[in-house]
Amino acid sequence: MKANSQLGTVNRVKPYVILLAGVLSISFAAIFIRLADAPPLVIATYRMTIAAIVLIPVASIKSMKGLNRLTRHDLLLILVSSVFIALHFGLWITSLNYTSIASSVVLVTSHPAFVAVMSYFLWSERLNKLAIGGIIVVLTGIISINYGGLTISSQALLGDLLALIAGFSMGAYLIIGGQLRKRIDVLTYLTIIYSCSAVILIIATVSFGYSLFGYSPMTYLMLILLAIVPQLIGHSCLNIALRLIPVTFVSVAILGEPVGATLLGCLILSEIPTANEVVGGVLIIGGILMVLRQKPKDSMMK
Secondary structure (H helix, E strand, O other), X not given: OHHHHHHHHHHHHHHHHHHHHHHHHHOOHHHHHHHOOOOHHHHHHHHHHHHHHHHHHHHHHHOHHHHHOOOHHHHHHHHHHHHHHHXXXXXXXXXXXXXXXXXXXXXXXXXXXXXXXXXXXXXXXXXXXXXXXXXXXXXXXXXXHHHHHOOOOHHHHHHHHHHHHHHHHHHHHHHHHHXXXXXXXXXXXXXXXXXXXXXXXXXXXXXXXXXXXXXXXXXXXHXXXXXXXXXXXXXXXXXXXXXXXXXXXXXXXXXHHHHHHHHHHHHHOOOOOOHHHHHHHHHHHHHHHHHHOOOOOOOOOO
C-alpha cells in the first residue's frame, strides 16, 4: 500500500515537473531573439521550420498509425491551431518593432483571460475564487514588472494591437490543444502543427519581401537554439502538460516566462532587474501557486 501511495504521489507530481520544464525552456526565447540579428518574421519562420524538420523524421517512424486515425474534424482543428500559433509568434515578435517590450509582454500574456472565458463556454471548466484571485495577482505582477515602459503613440497602438492579437492566438491554440489531448498523441499533433505553421510563416515572410538567407553565423546559431530549446523542448512539454492538467493551469503557468526571462537576462546579458521587476516576479509566482491549488476535476493522472 505504501509503495502504491508513493507511486501515486509521483504520478501526481510528474505533470507539474513537465510543466515547469516547459516554462523554463520558453524563458530562453527572449534571450535568443535578442541575440539574433534578423527580421521578426524570419526569426519566427526559422523557429517553426527547424522544429518541423526535426520532428518529421521521428513522427514518420513512430506515429504513422496515429496519422491514419485522424478524422477530418481533427485535421480541421489542427489546421486552425496551426494558424493561431503562426499568428502568435509572427505577430508577437513583430509587435516589438512598434511598441515597447513592456507593453508587448503585458498584452501578449493576457491569454489566461481568453482561455478562462473560452474554457467556460466550451468545457464548462469553472474557476474557484482562489484561482480567479490568482489570475488577478499574476496580471498585477506583470503590470508591475512593465509599469515604467508603457507608452502611447500611433505606432505603439499598432504594436499593442498586434501583441493583443498574439495573446488571443495563444489562448485559442491552448484551447484547441486541450480539446485534442485525448484523441491525438503529442508527437503527431506537434509535427503537423509545426509543419503547417512553418509553411504559413514561410509564405508570409516571402510575401513581405524578407530574405531567409545571408545572416551571420551567430544569428543562425541563435535561430537553431530558439527552435530546439523554447520550441521543441519548451512547447513540447507544455503540450504534454495539456494532456495531464486543465488548460487554464497551463495557460497561467506560462506567465512564469517573464520571471525566467528576467533572471536569464540578468545572468547572460547582465540586465539587472529593477525593483518593479522584482516585486512583479514575486507576485507572478504567488499568483501561479494560487491557481495551481485548484484541484482538477477531470485529471488524467491515475
